[in-house]
Amino acid sequence: MDNCLFCKIIKGDIPSTKVYEDEFCFAFRDINPQAPTHILVVPREHVASIAEAGEKLSPEALHALISAIGKIAAQEGLNNGFRVVSNCGPDACQSVLHLHFHILGGRQMADQMA
């Protein structure tokens, strides 16, 4: 999608710190990290949020996204655990309307999620 920040990052039109890529996914470091490790995992295909991912992404792409999260966590040495968040819509303060999973780790997370 032309006017999407994460589509531009995937294409390389906007620079990012890539940590992983495969046929279906791209992952890069968040520009404003909320934890020692903060990575965004996105599908190459533009979908706005997790609300429409099940309908619009292929089973292969959905599987690749979940697999990528585990591979990246291992690659980053998050052996003591990590948190995965996908903000969806205004109530969750989603700011970029291209589905993304935040991987947060490297410190003890708050007991309360929100």
Ligand code: AMP
């Ligand atoms: P969300 O608020 O869940 O939509 O998350 C969007 C995330 O994208 C935020 O954590 C931002 O810090 C991050 N972000 C925005 N622009 C960039 C960028 N150019 N490179 C990497 N991360 C970004």
Ligand code: ZN
């Ligand atoms: Zn996009």
